[in-house]
Amino acid sequence: MAEIDHLLEQAIATHATPGVVCAIGHAGKVVYRSVRGQRAIAPVAETMTWDTVFDMASLTKAVITAPCVMQLWEQGRFDLDDPVCRYLPHFAAAGKSGITIRHLLTHYSGLQPDLGLTDKWHGRDAAFRLAMNTVPDHPPGSRFVYSDINFITLGFLVEKLSGMTLDTYATRYILAPLGMRMSRFLPPETWRAQIAPTQFDDDGHMLRGQVHDPSARRMGGVAGHAGLFSTADDMCVYAQALLDRRAGRPSAFPLQTRTLVMMTTPQQPQGQTDLRGLGWDISTHYSSPRGDRFPMNSFGHTGFTGTSLWLDPDSDTYVLILTNRVHPDGRGNVIRLRHDVATAAAIALSIPRA
Template structure:
């Protein structure tokens, strides 16, 4: 991996630059017909500034939603530090990494389930016969959605394979490392498989399916796979690839990149504004309010409540994380029963339907040299946000 010491020094010198932090009323009216006083988010802003100062990420965009409003948004630091320093902006486009899983692939699968095309406990091999190889005949669609399949975390990247067809073959040939249903292993292969399932049952590529049936109904015009060239100036770069080329608009995840940028586990690019639209539509639909979210409320309840196999101690919905060692974005105050997900590039979204709240944090923490770390930031911001929204007894 290439390191940019000069760029790192540049980052440290300019980390305190503030490009905006403000409260923002949402387009939706307040549920009670008036606007409540804006919550005090000074602790949130202090922690976000600290993250930039410490080099946890070169910059950050944060949005906090509550009671059908975006009650706080903040933008700190830089979108890029090399080859040219650029300020972070609210409309920066981020590589969402594994947030692709719950926001695109899982709802696509569940739309097909709503149409009656399969059962959640059907074996995957009923629809993808090659999947039965290497002892996978007993793995069900539910196992994939909850990461209880027993499959290893990643495809083999040791040799330089390329292409969707090769990825399909490698996925079908992968052997489990433990019996299905016996334990939680977070695995990209689960959602790579689900992406192939969506394509098989719908007859569309995953990116075309997502655009037609998820992003367009939600009005998310700044989101999608394979971002167009006109977005490039606003895209947050990640880090150099194997050839030293700084990734900017090409998905960071190596398996997704080898698959051409479209995969069930990674590949979505989006902005804070679009993700706020997504989060609010999800909460509204789940609560039975009018919403453009393209699933039924009962389906969303399945996706956002514990659905892991019986006896599983790591709590997972159908795509969403509830209570596992990946759940640091819940913080200390949002309750178990809230849900969310993270992305390796430094993205996270956590939602609490009980308080009608969400916390969105978008960073490109790998830029420029792969050394950023936002695990603690996610926890601390969620804790501070919940204290501001719900008070000391909240959660």
């Protein structure tokens, strides 16, 4: 996999990211590991390490919030095509009574992309009011619009149905069963030196252990759309356990095989061409981490901070790329890196062109 080595080095040399941790899993094993560049360049330089803890950003949606929701679905707590307002009555405001849980999971709700930061709101109660009162831009089911509000709302749904905060539920029922001990919301101060910093906040302090996403940060660091911190080791465990359970092999993954198959196959409204699973991306303009060779039934997700995970059940393969490309000034860009590494990995593993 020398081509992948070259791509990672090139990304650092061109300042696409200060550093990167990359892992490729295939046939039940991690067949490629690489650690390159720097974990931090400001305020002082630090070398990247394999055990670096990354702000996973929107990978939180697919890795945490969606499986939390689907565990509750397995328990019969709701149907996917139930209106959200049946469980969160305030959500019916502003003409949202027709939006279903499936619409939220697939980003076909018609809601705008985010809560907006112009008003200086703070706190979970304020975020709840904003999410419940948000006005749709489009009728539900009419078009794919990736929206943090969808998963902020799903986080509130998990809390309503479980009686626990999202981080407590996720730790107890997702992370702990998988043995992911270096993954959590709100990482403790003892982890700080191991965490990849992201950007300076509005007060000029470097974010390190505080979630980068501003809405999640205003919510106290726990939200359905962002807030998870994790390592390469833990994410490899997650990815392989998901692939194993999906294939019906022995696995600690805390969902049933049929549920995972449903989550990772198209669930968008009939006739729509942007293909989304339940939490997972399949084929949209966000699908660059598929590269040129992984098939259309592969799936994955990205995070704004520079994280991505793409999985191919046909070949039992995953490609994990962890960066803090936003450090220190937000100018890094790893979209091309994700695409090219996936392509190179598929070629190296002799995966046929899709």
